[in-house]
Amino acid sequence: MLKELSELPGVSGDEHLVSDYIKNAISGHVSEITEDDYGNLIVRKGDPARPRIMLAAHMDEVGFMITGIEKSGLLKFKTIGLSPQVVPGKRVIIGRNKVPGVIGNKPIHHSKKDDLEKIQEIKTLSIDIGANSKETAQKIVEIGELGTFDTEFREQGDIIYGKAFDNRLGCYMLMQMILQTDLPLYYAFTVQEEAGLRGARIAAYRVSPDLGIAVDTTSSGEWPSEKDVPLYPVLGKGPAVTITDSSLICDRNLVRLIEKTAADHNLPYQIKRPMIGGTDAGPIHLTKEGVPSAVVAVPARYIHSPMSIASKKDVDTGIKLLSLSVENMLKEYAVKS
Amino acid sequence: MTLLDTLCTAYGPSGREDKVRQIIENEVGSLGVEIKTDPMGNLICRRSPKAARARGKKIMFCAHMDEIGVIVTHIDKNGFLRFTGVGGVFPEHIPYQHVIFESGLTGVIGLEPRRDQTKPLLLENMYIDIGARDKDDALKNVRIGDIAAFNRSASRIGDRFTGKALDDRVGCFCLIETLKRLKKNDNDLYFVFSVQEEVGLRGARTGAYAIEPAYAIAVDVTLTGDAPEAEKMEVGLGKGTAIKVKDSSFIAHPVVKDKLVSIADRLKIPYQLEVLNRGTTDAAVIQLIKEGVVSGVVSIPTRYVHTTCETCDLGDVDWTIKLITAVAESGLE
Numbered sequence: 001m002l003k004e005l006s007e008l009p010g011v012s013g014d015e016h017l018v019s020d021y022i023k024n025a026i027s028g029h030v031s032e033i034t035e036d037d038y039g040n041l042i043v044r045k046g047d048p049a050r051p052r053i054m055l056a057a058h059m060d061e062v063g064f065m066i067t068g069i070e071k072s073g074l075l076k077f078k079t080i081g082l083s084p085q086v087v088p089g090k091r092v093i094i095g096r097n098k099v100p101g102v103i104g105n106k107p108i109h110h111s112k113k114d115d116l117e118k119i120q121e122i123k124t125l126s127i128d129i130g131a132n133s134k135e136t137a138q139k140i141v142e143i144g145e146l147g148t149f150d151t152e153f154r155e156q157g158d159i160i161y162g163k164a165f166d167n168r169l170g171c172y173m174l175m176q177m178i179l180q181t182d183l184p185l186y187y188a189f190t191v192q193e194e195a196g197l198r199g200a201r202i203a204a205y206r207v208s209p210d211l212g213i214a215v216d217t218t219s220s221g222e223w224p225s226e227k228d229v230p231l232y233p234v235l236g237k238g239p240a241v242t243i244t245d246s247s248l249i250c251d252r253n254l255v256r257l258i259e260k261t262a263a264d265h266n267l268p269y270q271i272k273r274p275m276i277g278g279t280d281a282g283p284i285h286l287t288k289e290g291v292p293s294a295v296v297a298v299p300a301r302y303i304h305s306p307m308s309i310a311s312k313k314d315v316d317t318g319i320k321l322l323s324l325s326v327e328n329m330l331k332e333y334a335v336k337s
Numbered sequence: 338m339t340l341l342d343t344l345c346t347a348y349g350p351s352g353r354e355d356k357v358r359q360i361i362e363n364e365v366g367s368l369g370v371e372i373k374t375d376p377m378g379n380l381i382c383r384r385s386p387k388a389a390r391a392r393g394k395k396i397m398f399c400a401h402m403d404e405i406g407v408i409v410t411h412i413d414k415n416g417f418l419r420f421t422g423v424g425g426v427f428p429e430h431i432p433y434q435h436v437i438f439e440s441g442l443t444g445v446i447g448l449e450p451r452r453d454q455t456k457p458l459l460l461e462n463m464y465i466d467i468g469a470r471d472k473d474d475a476l477k478n479v480r481i482g483d484i485a486a487f488n489r490s491a492s493r494i495g496d497r498f499t500g501k502a503l504d505d506r507v508g509c510f511c512l513i514e515t516l517k518r519l520k521k522n523d524n525d526l527y528f529v530f531s532v533q534e535e536v537g538l539r540g541a542r543t544g545a546y547a548i549e550p551a552y553a554i555a556v557d558v559t560l561t562g563d564a565p566e567a568e569k570m571e572v573g574l575g576k577g578t579a580i581k582v583k584d585s586s587f588i589a590h591p592v593v594k595d596k597l598v599s600i601a602d603r604l605k606i607p608y609q610l611e612v613l614n615r616g617t618t619d620a621a622v623i624q625l626i627k628e629g630v631v632s633g634v635v636s637i638p639t640r641y642v643h644t645t646c647e648t649c650d651l652g653d654v655d656w657t658i659k660l661i662t663a664v665a666e667s668g669l670e
Contacts, residue, residue: 230411230419243482244408244423249352249533251376271481274408275421290377290543 001025002312003153005172006162009093011063011146012080012195015039018059022171022189026178030187039191040203046184050335053326054186054209054291055177056200056280057170057216058193061163062304064092064127064147069138073131075101077147078122081194085119086305092127095145101129149306158236158312165300165308166217167193169315173215173298176319183326193280197247200280204287211254211292211329214281215322217310218272218297230273233299235311238268239318242295244275247282251292257332258294261325267317272297296322340364340513341498341654342491344506350406350486351423351536353439354378357402357506361530364513370528379544380530384516386523393524393668397550397630398515398661399541399619400508400557401534404501405643406486407436407446407465409479416469418444421460423484424535428458430644436465437488442478443467444485489645496651497574503647505534507637507654508556514658515665524668534619541619545626552631552669554593555620556661558647559584559611559636568614572638574650577607578657581634584613586621593633593669600663606656611636631669635661 010018019041023033032044041059062081069075075094079087092101103125127147131137153162174187186207191199204212218240221232233240241258242250262269272295285293298318300310338346349357358380362372371383380402386392405424412418432448444467452462465485469475491500498507512528519526527548532540534557545553559579562570572579580597581589601608613636624632637657640648 228411228413228415244352248539249536252352274410274482275423285377286539286542288543289547290375290540292376 001175002160002172005168006153006164009146009148010059010061011065011148012060012192014146015059015191018171019189022059022175025175029178036202036206038199038202040199041189042203042207043178043187043189045178045187046182049184049330051210051329051333052186052208053211053213053329054188054204054207054284055174055322056188056190056203056212056214056284057174058167058190058199058280059171060191060194061148061166061168062194063149066094066127066141066143066145066147068143069134069141070126071134073133073137074126074128075137075141077127082304084122087122088120088125090306091150092147093150094127094129094147095141097140099129099140100150101127101147104128151307155312160310160312161307163306163308165310166303169217169298169300169310170215173315173319173322177323181323183323183330185326190280197278197280197283201283204284204291208288209284209291211333212281212284213293213322214279214284214295216279216295216297217300217303218277219303220299220301221273222301233270233272235299235301235309236313237270238314239321240270240272240297240299242272242297245272245277245279245295246275247278248285248293250281250294254292254294254329257328258296258321258325261328262321265320265324267321269317269321270299341507341510344510345491345500345502348437348439348486349402349404349502350484351403351533353484354402354532357509358530361402361509361513365516368516370516375544375547377540377543378532379540381544381548382516382528384519384522384526384528391523394551394670395525395527395548396665396668397527397529397545397548397553397623398512398665399529399531399544399553399555399623400512401505401531401540401619402509403532403535404486404504404506405535406484408484409465409481411481412472412475412479414472416467416471416475417447418465418467418475418479420465425643426460427643428460428463432463434645435488436485438479438483438485440478443488487645494648497648498651499646499648501645501647503639503649504558504642507558507639507649511556511637511654511658511661515661518658518662519665522666526665531619538619538622542622542626545623545630549627550630552593553620553623554632554661554664555618555623555634556657557618557634557636558639558642558649559613560616560642561638561640564640570612570614572609572611574638574640574648575652576609576638578653578660579609579611579636579638581611581613581636584617585615586617587624587634589633590624590631592631596669597633597635597660597664600667601660604659604663606660608656608660609638
């Protein structure tokens with residue numbers, strides 16, 4: 001399941017292959033699946049309970065969009081959620097025809113010294129699909145089509161390697177909870193998170209939860225450094241629990257509950273580096289009259305790049321921590337009718 | 338200590354407003370208002386005619402309880418704390434300031450003497466010293482994610498009041514005083530003490546959604562143009578309350594602005610019209626809730642905003658209370 005989820009193409013704006021895969025895997029294990037007009041998959045498991053809890057994981061990955069086809073057959077593109085430095089020289093797959101291409105980098109033999117020291121701007125780069133004219137290219141790709149990095153998923157022991165760990169690992173965790181537990185919950189597989197936390201906003205409005213948790217993948221902090229600076233979370237020490245990020249200050253009681261759950265069950269976990277990054281919990285907690293929310297995320301190295309590295313143990317611990325925390329939330333926030 | 342001193346001195350950075358909320362609840366508890374705390378932590382005080390059919394329109398007054406602060410991101414091996422900002426924390430404003438955590442733990446902010454002084458000053462060049470001997474010693478009292486507020490008691494300079502967190506405890510003070518002085522009102526009044534304004538106007542958004550007011554007036558600080566080399570602005574200390582025309586995210590609804598001006602003229606309340614270049618208030622999100630809320634802002638002119646020396650004129654504060662009380666009693670129609 002991890003391999004399929006990682007390799008499926010699903011850049012913000014067209015997540016349908018990912019949502020089809022998820023629907024197939026979970027149907028038969030859930031009470032209701034609704035797909036809204038933007039492609040959010042909203043899944044209800046069990047009878048509606050109070051508190052109404054919504055877990056959200058975004059299906060979209062960072063990638064490219066084709067913006068022009070040159071006379072030469074080279075493709076101009078823009079990036080979605082990517083910085084320029086991870087782009088040159090990378091292998092990509094474009095569009096519904098799964099056309100292979102490369103973001104051509106001038107070979108070192110032809111480069112001036114200055115070229116080698118600059119970060120190339122996206123507008124100076126092109127995707128080469130091997131077409132030698134605009135007509136040839138137009139037969140197999142279209143302006144507006146989306147592309148992803150071309151990365152094969154691999155594993156060795158506990159370590160997994162692949163693209164789109166942000167946030168197919170989160171989708172995987174929710175799917176495993178659906179398949180392995182009976183917790184009465186709403187699961188939202190959201191769209192367009194990388195483009196601005198958009199799908200979660202409308203999914204949360206529709207579900208109107210009492211409590212929310214975003215389940216995501218977060219950048220690990222491990223870098224070689226001589227300075228004594230923040231270098232966490234790290235692989236292998238468990239999922240990262242957020243206190244604050246740029247999109248929300250998590251509800252203190254929920255964070256306390258999650259940390260206590262981890263302590264009571266001896267589950268390793270880490271604290272996410274404060275005020276960095278944003279998740280679906282941002283729009284979720286500001287829905288309607290406010291929704292106390294939290295974030296649990298698996299650390300991965302090199303998110304938003306062709307290949308991330310993560311630990312399967314962290315993913316499994318994350319699933320356990322979420323399941324046990326939700327059990328506690330259902331008890332502690334039970335509404336007496 | 339006066340109530341204003343108590344409010345400004347209290348610990349309450351964004352997301353950690355409990356102590357401030359407690360102080361306000363104690364002050365308004367006996368005033369015959371319906372009090373509740375919503376899921377985000379906003380304190381909502383409703384003052385309404387008993388008979389439902391006697392109630393006019395819903396009017397929401399809003400002042401935020403939170404102040405800017407700093408959050409611990411790392412504890413180094415010698416027990417020094419690295420941090421980043423909560424809300425608009427400007428690096429130039431904070432070296433060598435005192436800070437205090439929710440537990441009462443105190444510290445001071447140090448600045449790296451060997452930093453590269455040809456580059457702009459960054460929060461990364463600073464750290465908090467809590468007097469710990471090493472990392473383990475520090476970990477007895479603090480952890481990653483703990484939030485500290487600036488620690489400064491309020492005082493007087495001449496006739497002016499100075500301290501930290503006038504933004505927006507002076508606004509909260511004005512709403513509390515309004516509740517105390519309010520005599521009759523025909524409208525359904527909501528006094529909202531909001532959370533998390535400094536990190537994105539968050540509490541006001543959900544608070545306004547729940548209330549669905551017809552009108553809203555935020556009460557917050559505004560800058561002044563009357564100190565040396567200040568950015569040009571007409572507003573200054575000692576010239577009265579400020580009625581906002583526009584700021585960087587908000588244009589005051591003419592109905593509210595004109596009503597405030599006409600009340601001020603009638604009651605001979607000195608006022609200034611305010612255009613703020615950079616900065617905004619809770620009103621910017623309240624006005625866009627659901628089908629829209631007719632909104633305005635009354636401001637307290639304040640020098641040195643987002644420092645520990647925020648300074649206002651107590652006469653301006655009193656005129657602000659008089660104006661808000663009057664509009665609460667008369668409504669906006």
